[in-house]
Amino acid sequence: MAILYLEENSCRADLLPFTATRSVLDIRVGILTFREKWERLLGPGQFALVDTATGETALPANVLPNETIAKHIRETLKKGPLTQDQIDGMLQLADRIKYPWHIFHYNGEALRSDFTLMTAARTSPPIPESVQTIHSDAIFIEEGARLHHCMLNASTGPIYIGKNAEIMEGALIRGPFAACEDAVVKMGATIYGATTLGPSTVAGGEIKNTVFFGYSNKGHHGYLGDSVIGEWCNLGAGTSNSNLKNNAGEVKVWHPASGTPIAAGLKCGLLMADYSRCAINTSFNTGTVVGVLLQHLRRSGPAQMGPRLQLGNGPKIRVGQGTPRHRQLEETEKSIPYRCRNAEFKPYFWPRNKIGYSHKIMRQQIAAANWKMNLTYQQGEQLLDTILKEDVRLDDHHQAIFAVPFPYLIMANQKLAGKKTISLRPRTVPTRSPAPIPAK
Numbered sequence: 086m087a088i089l090y091l092e093e094n095s096c097r098a099d100l101l102p103f104t105a106t107r108s109v110l111d112i113r114v115g116i117l118t119f120r121e122k123w124e125r126l127l128g129p130g131q132f133a134l135v136d137t138a139t140g141e142t143a144l145p146a147n148v149l150p151n152e153t154i155a156k157h158i159r160e161t162l163k164k165g166p167l168t169q170d171q172i173d174g175m176l177q178l179a180d181r182i183k184y185p186w187h188i189f190h191y192n193g194e195a196l197r198s199d200f201t202l203m204t205a206a207r208t209s210p211p212i213p214e215s216v217q218t219i220h221s222d223a224i225f226i227e228e229g230a231r232l233h234h235c236m237l238n239a240s241t242g243p244i245y246i247g248k249n250a251e252i253m254e255g256a257l258i259r260g261p262f263a264a265c266e267d268a269v270v271k272m273g274a275t276i277y278g279a280t281t282l283g284p285s286t287v288a289g290g291e292i293k294n295t296v297f298f299g300y301s302n303k304g305h306h307g308y309l310g311d312s313v314i315g316e317w318c319n320l321g322a323g324t325s326n327s328n329l330k331n332n333a334g335e336v337k338v339w340h341p342a343s344g345t346p347i348a349a350g351l352k353c354g355l356l357m358a359d360y361s362r363c364a365i366n367t368s369f370n371t372g373t374v375v376g377v378l379l380q381h382l383r384r385s386g387p388a389q390m391g392p393r394l395q396l397g398n399g400p401k402i403r404v405g406q407g408t409p410r411h412r413q414l415e416e417t418e419k420s421i422p423y424r425c426r427n428a429e430f431k432p433y434f435w436p437r438n439k440i441g442y443s444h445k446i447m448r449q450q451i452a453a454a455n456w457k458m459n460l461t462y463q464q465g466e467q468l469l470d471t472i473l474k475e476d477v478r479l480d481d482h483h484q485a486i487f488a489v490p491f492p493y494l495i496m497a498n499q500k501l502a503g504k505k506t507i508s509l510r511p512r513t514v515p516t517r518s519p520a521p522i523p524a525k
Contacts (some may be wrong), residue, residue: 087166089123089132089158092143098342099183100147102358102376103298103315109146110134113283113298114188115195116203116245116263119150125202126155142169149180149191151198185356185374186338186349188313189294193242193279196261200225200243212237223260235270242278250282264288271304283316295354312354315377321365328354330371338372453486465493469500484508 093109100109110120117125123132135141144167148154154175161171180191200223209225215234218224223239225246226232232252237244242261246252250264253272261278264270268282271289282288283299290303293310297303301314305322312326329352330336336353337346353372363369363381375381460468469487485507489497494509501507 087162088130089127089162089167090135090141090143091123091132091146092135092137092141093146094137096145096147096181096183099340100185101341102356102374103185103188103313105377106315106359108134112182112188113281113296114149114182114192115197115281116199116247116265119146122150122199122202123155126150126152127159142167142172144172144175145181147182148176149182149195151195152202154179184338184340184347184349185313186311186353188296189279189311190350192281192294192296193261196245196263196279196281197243199263200245200261203245227266247284265299294352298359310354311352312356314355314357315359315361317360318357319362321363321367323366324363324369325367326354326369326373327371328352336372339374341374453488460490462493462496465489466496466500469497473500 091110093104097104097109100112103112108120110123111118115122134146135143137143144158157175157178158167161167180194182188182191204225207225210228210230212218212221212224212226213233216232217236218239219237220239221237223243224237225243227246227248227250229249230246230251231249232246234254235252235256235258237252237258237260239260241259244258244260245263247264247266247268249266250268250270252258252264252270253274255273256270256276257274258270258276259278262276262280264282265284265286267285269287270276270282271287274289275291276288277293279294280292281296283297283301285300286297287302287304288297290306291308291310292303293308295309295312295314297314298316300316301318301320303309303314303320303324305320305324307320307323307325309320309324309326311328314320328336333351335351336349338349338353338356339345340347349372355369355373355375357375358377358379360377361375361379361381363375367381469489487497487501487507487509489509497509501509
């Protein structure tokens, strides 16, 4: 029998930033990844990822596998390889994860399908007596799972607790829901469907309709809804996201491949790619996209993040008292056990010419600095030289103001010449202060 050929050339760019560090086949929707679904539905070795440049006729890799389409493919492959007409016919019937937000749009459907696929002809170990359940026949617990004094409501969808996963006391979970192997739900967590916790994910606070690919942490209070979180991410304590616009209008999400925002429906929260993290009490705006290997330290997030927060080949700006950002990539590479499915880790960095949209929706951000008269003229000149030597690059919506003692204004004005995003003003000003003096 012929095997199924899959291709991702036609769909990988549309699924950035998550496909920057993985194949489309390694995206998790429901309990399993695309690759794991095909292995269970067709069998190992019965499908292969090919390059369309070779001339092979292949099914797009973003087609969401399920038993119905797999049965149709098995019957068709008995007669020979798929033709383009047959593939076109399948695409009319199949669901496709075309954009990142489709991951949580179709997660409920995928959870139900995967639950049936993984539990067919199997019996769940007994549910501990201290666990309160609704529709316990739709709850499956793998061996080694630990759960006590929690609430599982499967009336709205099945609940799957993976091997060695732990549901702590006081957790409230409504299906459809999956906690994959070694996942942890913290005490008092409130989780609504359709939510997936990938392997070794830690989840706390309030979560709704969110997919964690795996190995990520949201261990504290804060709301996360209608979102996708990649691998090895960390959300600081108190982090929350908005998933609905104030006017209940359509959410538009930044699309890296086209460089334009695309309508994503009425709800979309945070789309965070692998190895990224945010500070405590971060608030992400509706439809925020965070690229690979980014540290977000602001209190409020833009609709998409580009090189100003980029690690690796970004500007050499210091983050607090930490290390320069161009060194953080090297340190992260040493400290994080990479689990990319690709043979080589190739992080995707947002092109500098595709970050204009966030400028239009963000308020002007100002950083001000001053020094007192306790410095000599030479010390003040040396201080300013040291600051400017750091090569601080500011975007158009950022503004820096240097407030210097009055005797040093001429010297500072000369050193800041040509820097459009840096303004100058005297440190001591009258009650009605004049506007900042632009550096000439």
